[in-house]
Amino acid sequence: MSIEILLTICQIGMFFIQWIIISTTSVNLLKGRMTNKMMVFFATTFTGMGLAGLSRIVMVFTKSILLNIIFCAAVIFTVNLIWFNDTLKKRIWVAVVELLASWTGEVITAYLLLTTAKTRGIDMVYGYDSMYNHPEYVVLSAIYSTLLFFVLFMMVFVLLRGIVERFWMKEYLLYIIVPFYQLVLIMVYYSNCRELEQIELTTGVLLVLFSLIIDFSMLHLVNGMVKKMQVEKELMVLYTQRQTELKYYEIAVKNMEEMQQIKGDFGEQLQKLYGLLRKNEFKEEVREILNVSTENLKRTSI
Numbered sequence: 001m002s003i004e005i006l007l008t009i010c011q012i013g014m015f016f017i018q019w020i021i022i023s024t025t026s027v028n029l030l031k032g033r034m035t036n037k038m039m040v041f042f043a044t045t046f047t048g049m050g051l052a053g054l055s056r057i058v059m060v061f062t063k064s065i066l067l068n069i070i071f072c073a074a075v076i077f078t079v080n081l082i083w084f085n086d087t088l089k090k091r092i093w094v095a096v097v098e099l100l101a102s103w104t105g106e107v108i109t110a111y112l113l114l115t116t117a118k119t120r121g122i123d124m125v126y127g128y129d130s131m132y133n134h135p136e137y138v139v140l141s142a143i144y145s146t147l148l149f150f151v152l153f154m155m156v157f158v159l160l161r162g163i164v165e166r167f168w169m170k171e172y173l174l175y176i177i178v179p180f181y182q183l184v185l186i187m188v189y190y191s192n193c194r195e196l197e198q199i200e201l202t203t204g205v206l207l208v209l210f211s212l213i214i215d216f217s218m219l220h221l222v223n224g225m226v227k228k229m230q231v232e233k234e235l236m237v238l239y240t241q242r243q244t245e246l247k248y249y250e251i252a253v254k255n256m257e258e259m260q261q262i263k264g265d266f267g268e269q270l271q272k273l274y275g276l277l278r279k280n281e282f283k284e285e286v287r288e289i290l291n292v293s294t295e296n297l298k299r300t301s302i
Contacts, residue, residue: 014145014146015049015052017146017149018145018149023079025157026080030080030094031085032084040083058071073099080098081095097160101153113137113140113141143204147183147208147212158173169226171222179215182207186204189203190204269293
């Protein structure tokens with residue numbers, strides 16, 4: 001495989017993976033306009049890729065990384081505003097954080113790339129003309145930035161879930177630890193490579209590919225586990241509510257029984273009072289019956 005083909009594959013692959021990561025973050029943090037999350041995910045991904053592809057064409061003609069960054073910001077804001085229906089404040093907030101993560105990834109990637117080039121005795125600046133004179137470093141940039149973007153966007157996801165949605169689970173740390181560990185391994189691998197040729201670059205691309213398969217599989221498994229735990233938590237709340245209702249029901253039944261007893265007692269006492277009224281002999285007896293009834297009322301609490 002020639003370096004030019006590898007360069008093209010890395011550029012397209014990196015471009016696609018970046019938008020998968022951005023879309024995954026948005027879909028998990030915002031409410032989509034469509035009921036099916038998968039449809040929102042694909043709509044977000046392909047809309048973002050289409051608009052970002054236009055910005056790349058502009059960059060090719062203008063050779064301006066700054067202009068590409070501005071277009072990137074506009075694309076992220078546009079996608080979040082079009083395909084999601086949360087509050088405007090939340091959509092803007094998520095877009096800003098995603099944008100900051102993208103810019104941070106760009107800056108760190110540039111630093112790693114220039115440091116690698118400097119250790120190999122190549123004087124290179126981070127720019128369109130300088131980098132494309134060394135296509136192997138463009139490939140290396142794609143390798144570094146792919147895993148770096150995953151680490152940063154998983155940090156964004158975890159932080160926003162914890163701060164904005166007030167939902168935190170220790171299992172979310174896997175989202176950060178695993179890809180960060182993979183990034184460190186890739187960096188150690190290239191720091192020990194004597195040459196930066198097709199074999200080393202192809203190996204790095206394959207390592208990133210397998211790493212992302214592991215990362216997305218982990219993402220799917222942990223999300224499934226989180227949903228299961230949320231369902232279990234909801235069931236526990238319902239169970240507690242059911243137990244409380246059952247307790248109140250038992251109290252209500254007991255109160256009904258007491259009411260029936262009181263009703264029976266009053267019925268008997270009224271019959272006695274009517275009998276005494278008919279005989280005109282009731283003064284002391286009525287007083288006694290009323291005293292007993294009063295005491296019964298004082299002792300009964302419903």
